[in-house]
Amino acid sequence: MADPFTLGVASGEPLPDGVMLWTRLAADPLSDDPRRPGGMAQRAVEVRWQLAEDDRFTRGVRQGTLQALPIWAHSVHVRVAGLAPGTDYFYRFMANGALSPVGRTRTADDPASTRPVRFAVANCQRYEHGFYTAYRHLAAERPDVVIHVGDYIYESGEAADPVRPLGPVSGQAIRLHEYRLRYARYRTDPDLRAAHAAAPWVPTWDDHEVADNYRGRGDGSQAFLRRRAAAYQAYYENQPLRVRPRNGNLQMYRRRTYGVVADFMVLDVRQYRTAGTMLGAGQEQWLLSRLRTSPVRWRVLVQPLFFARRFVPGPAPNLRTDSWDGHPGQRARILAANAPGLVVLSGDVHNAWAGELKADFLDPASATVGVEFVGSSISSRPPRTDGPAVLAANPHLTFFDDRRGYLSGVMSPEELRVAYRAVDFVDEEGSPVRTVAEFVTMGSGLTSENTSSK
Numbered sequence: 028m029a030d031p032f033t034l035g036v037a038s039g040e041p042l043p044d045g046v047m048l049w050t051r052l053a054a055d056p057l058s059d060d061p062r063r064p065g066g067m068a069q070r071a072v073e074v075r076w077q078l079a080e081d082d083r084f085t086r087g088v089r090q091g092t093l094q095a096l097p098i099w100a101h102s103v104h105v106r107v108a109g110l111a112p113g114t115d116y117f118y119r120f121m122a123n124g125a126l127s128p129v130g131r132t133r134t135a136d137d138p139a140s141t142r143p144v145r146f147a148v149a150n151c152q153r154y155e156h157g158f159y160t161a162y163r164h165l166a167a168e169r170p171d172v173v174i175h176v177g178d179y180i181y182e183s184g185e186a187a188d189p190v191r192p193l194g195p196v197s198g199q200a201i202r203l204h205e206y207r208l209r210y211a212r213y214r215t216d217p218d219l220r221a222a223h224a225a226a227p228w229v230p231t232w233d234d235h236e237v238a239d240n241y242r243g244r245g246d247g248s249q250a251f252l253r254r255r256a257a258a259y260q261a262y263y264e265n266q267p268l269r270v271r272p273r274n275g276n277l278q279m280y281r282r283r284t285y286g287v288v289a290d291f292m293v294l295d296v297r298q299y300r301t302a303g304t305m306l307g308a309g310q311e312q313w314l315l316s317r318l319r320t321s322p323v324r325w326r327v328l329v330q331p332l333f334f335a336r337r338f339v340p341g342p343a344p345n346l347r348t349d350s351w352d353g354h355p356g357q358r359a360r361i362l363a364a365n366a367p368g369l370v371v372l373s374g375d376v377h378n379a380w381a382g383e384l385k386a387d388f389l390d391p392a393s394a395t396v397g398v399e400f401v402g403s404s405i406s407s408r409p410p411r412t413d414g415p416a417v418l419a420a421n422p423h424l425t426f427f428d429d430r431r432g433y434l435s436g437v438m439s440p441e442e443l444r445v446a447y448r449a450v451d452f453v454d455e456e457g458s459p460v461r462t463v464a465e466f467v468t469m470g471s472g473l474t475s476e477n478t479s480s481k
């Protein structure tokens with residue numbers, strides 16, 4: 028029997044007393060047989076799991092057995108509870124006589140903890156656009172938690188001029204087996220698997236997990252809703268989420284809190300989008316109430332899209348309607364909550380940016396009410412962008428860089444520091460990584476440190 032652990036292992040959704048553990052069995056990950064996703068027969072497979080204090084599994088903490096079912100593409104989601112807060116653990120799986128790689132995970136801090144939180148932010152990893160070397164460097168940092176702000180896969184047909192080909196089924200993903208195969212293709216990358224095995228993840232999605240620039244229920248047709256349901260199911264099957272999709276929906280907005288230091292408010296900017304709002308009414312109400320009442324130092328919006336105003340000089344359109352500039356009313360209500368320690372983590376634009384959030388973006392003298400850090404991309408190619416011209420047109424934006432990479436940060440009760448890490452190239456393996464800028468804030472305004480220009 029071939030090794031069923033070709034897609035690696037993962038953990039995520041940390042709480043002070045527990046985490047989710049994940050794997051998905053795939054003896055032949057690139058099998059394009061719709062009746063045998065991952066090359067697995069249509070029957071349940073028994074999977075054992077173990078969690079220990081050490082990576083040699085001499086100090087076992089929990090273990091169990093469960094069935095990997097064909098209706099969930101032989102994925103398993105293990106909910107482990109009763110653990111100690113702020114603690115590293117190691118886990119592995121056994122199935123069909125094979126042993127999986129070992130993953131390292133970590134619980135969230137105790138609710139009273141003031142310990143600094145080390146986090147990384149990743150996004151936008153189009154497979155054909157390049158190698159995931161940035162993930163190899165991210166994994167080596169072993170952060171407390173990895174935040175993913177979307178475009179984990181691209182549903183599109185194969186990109187022109189690919190650095191590496193998608194292989195079988197390289198057309199646009201529409202049906203369930205096509206999404207499943209796309210995730211399997213992405214997970215064949217060893218650096219992506221290493222990043223999942225290095226730390227627990229808290230992911231949210233953007234559009235390409237389903238379809239380019241989709242909003243809400245799309246055109247409302249049965250065909251689109253079937254496609255969205257298939258995409259949501261495949262997303263669940265390939266991430267260590269706590270909740271399953273139900274009736275074609277998947278509850279994604281949630282918070283993950285680390286002590287009194289970091290309150291990660293994870294948003295869903297796609298599923299509930301309406302003509303007038305990015306988040307829909309229910310999610311907005313949830314967010315505003317948490318922003319107003321959170322007792323935590325840093326209130327962090329985890330979401331894909333550029334939040335600050337970004338006016339692009341030149342021919343129209345100068346503001347991007349798919350982003351928050353297309354939803355200024357809801358953005359204004361979020362900023363008007365006046366949440367102390369407001370931080371936005373975002374991505375989507377395939378270039379790195381940093382800036383301040385203003386009470387009124389059109390008035391540079393208005394109050395600074397938060398900061399934003401925009402991650403570049405792990406591999407996705409950037410559009411042509413005149414960074415200096417955009418910076419000049421938007422005084423609240425202070426930093427632009429056009430290299431691929433990720434963010435690496437630490438939050439403490441005193442300050443928040445974010446380093447922009449960039450790789451030199453993604454068209455071959457093995458790029459080194461460098462810190463191209465580092466920012467620090469104590470809650471109002473952003474100070475740049477050690478920034479090296481190109």
Ligand SMILES: [Fe+2]
Pocket residue numbers: 151152177178375376377407
């Ligand atoms: Fe993207």
